[in-house]
Amino acid sequence: xxxxxxxxxxKKIFSDTVSDxxxxxAGGEMGVLELHAALVTALHPGELxxxxxxxxxxxxxxxxxxxVTQEKVSVLTDSAYGEDDxxxxxxxxxxxxxxxxxxxxxxxxxxxxAYLQATIxxxxxxLQLKRKHR
Amino acid sequence: xxxxxxxxxxxxxxxxxxxxxxxxxxVAAAKxxxxxxxxxxxxxxxxxxxxxxxxxxxxxxxxxxxLLERRDGEKTLTLVISTDKGLCGGLNANLLKLVRSEQNxxxxxxxxxxxxxxxxxxxxxxxxxxxxxxDPVAFSEARPIAKFLTEQFLDGSYDKIxxxxxxxxxxxxQTPHCSQLLPIEADKxxxxxxxxxxxxxxxxxxxxASAMSNDYEFEPSPEVVLDTLLPQYLNFQIYQMIxxxxxxxxxxxxxxxxxxxxxxxxxxxxLTLDYNKLRxxxxxxxxxxxxxxxxxxx
Numbered sequence: 001x002x003x004x005x006x007x008x009x010x011k012k013i014f015s016d017t018v019s020d021x022x023x024x025x026a027g028g029e030m031g032v033l034e035l036h037a038a039l040v041t042a043l044h045p046g047e048l049x050x051x052x053x054x055x056x057x058x059x060x061x062x063x064x065x066x067x068v069t070q071e072k073v074s075v076l077t078d079s080a081y082g083e084d085d086x087x088x089x090x091x092x093x094x095x096x097x098x099x100x101x102x103x104x105x106x107x108x109x110x111x112x113x114a115y116l117q118a119t120i121x122x123x124x125x126x127l128q129l130k131r132k133h134r
Numbered sequence: 135x136x137x138x139x140x141x142x143x144x145x146x147x148x149x150x151x152x153x154x155x156x157x158x159x160x161v162a163a164a165k166x167x168x169x170x171x172x173x174x175x176x177x178x179x180x181x182x183x184x185x186x187x188x189x190x191x192x193x194x195x196x197x198x199x200x201l202l203e204r205r206d207g208e209k210t211l212t213l214v215i216s217t218d219k220g221l222c223g224g225l226n227a228n229l230l231k232l233v234r235s236e237q238n239x240x241x242x243x244x245x246x247x248x249x250x251x252x253x254x255x256x257x258x259x260x261x262x263x264x265x266x267x268x269d270p271v272a273f274s275e276a277r278p279i280a281k282f283l284t285e286q287f288l289d290g291s292y293d294k295i296x297x298x299x300x301x302x303x304x305x306x307x308q309t310p311h312c313s314q315l316l317p318i319e320a321d322k323x324x325x326x327x328x329x330x331x332x333x334x335x336x337x338x339x340x341x342x343a344s345a346m347s348n349d350y351e352f353e354p355s356p357e358v359v360l361d362t363l364l365p366q367y368l369n370f371q372i373y374q375m376i377x378x379x380x381x382x383x384x385x386x387x388x389x390x391x392x393x394x395x396x397x398x399x400x401x402x403x404x405l406t407l408d409y410n411k412l413r414x415x416x417x418x419x420x421x422x423x424x425x426x427x428x429x430x431x432x
Binding site: 038 | 172175176178179182183185186189190272273277281285350351352353354358359362363366369370373
């Protein structure tokens with residue numbers, strides 16, 4: 001069994017034992033099982049999946065980090081939403097706003113552009129998760 | 135001596151004041167609870183972040199990162215986190231006293247909250263930026279502030295970035311505090327942050343022994359992880375400091391409003407006593423007049 005913890009700056013989202021975890025790592029999706037080598041990885045916005053009691057659950061997370069040790073995975077992220085928490089219309093609107101802003105951002109402001117791209121990616125990940133099971 | 139009607143009026147007005155201060159006290163109490171809970175909820179995140187930082191420290195050349203670079207210059211940008219509203223005791227006055235004592239001719243300010251801005255404007259200090267944050271504060275609101283401060287530091291406008299805010303110790307005690315935000319001091323990174331008042335015991339000194347027993351790999355590389363982690367760390371610091379300031383504000387307001395309510399109630403008691411005395415005197419005088427008139431008629 002693997003202990004999975006998901007925390008955001010605002011609250012602790014999840015803390016329980018699971019049998020496996022799939023993380024949206026910076027270098028592609030990464031599966032983690034028990035006794036994984038110790039690792040710290042940057043996370044990109046995307047879908048995090050874990051299996052508990054034979055059932056697969058999915059969360060859409062924002063960018064952040066994961067710390068993996070042999071018996072524990074700690075995920076630090078800006079946000080984490082389950083399928084039911086996602087409001088499709090609101091996400092679409094937020095994505096559109098961010099895209100519009102992105103067009104206005106000047107070329108020098110790389111950080112702002114990167115932030116907006118991350119926001120868009122987070123929104124996209126949430127939408128993808130929401131629409132997957134239809 | 136005041137007459138009856140004047141006293142009655144005063145009692146009424148004091149009663150109104152007491153009602154308002156009491157309402158404010160209750161509102162502040164509720165908000166204080168919320169702010170404290172919010173600060174505590176961020177603790178887990180802080181804990182994890184610290185742990186990752188400790189591990190990272192061993193793997194990268196600390197001086198290589200531009201946010202860690204120490205410069206000799208004196209130019210300082212100080213972010214002052216104050217309240218938007220008054221009626222919170224000496225909170226802002228104490229904070230400003232500390233800010234003034236740290237001030238030198240190279241200091242420029244940025245502010246969060248109206249009170250500090252107004253005060254600093256009055257003395258003609260240069261205010262580079264003013265931020266408005268909602269209540270309760272959201273994590274996303276800390277980002278623009280952190281970004282602005284980071285930019286000012288990186289483009290060389292300032293050599294040091296400091297933050298002054300009121301540290302929440304307990305409901306009755308709040309102490310003003312100034313700490314350096316940039317350059318990030320590598321030795322202090324993973325250590326317990328001394329200003330953290332809310333739930334002080336929760337953050338333990340990160341356990342070096344346990345951290346070191348794991349030989350971490352970094353994906354994609356330690357530098358990339360550090361590059362993304364440090365800005366995150368700054369955002370989070372700013373967020374935590376605003377939360378501390380908010381918790382202080384609401385508890386200070388609650389305490390001062392409670393004092394105001396108590397004072398108003400005492401005043402009502404005193405005034406009621408005066409009123410009754412005066413009324414009694416009037417009745418006695420009237421009776422006296424009637425009796426004298428009767429005596430005169432006999």
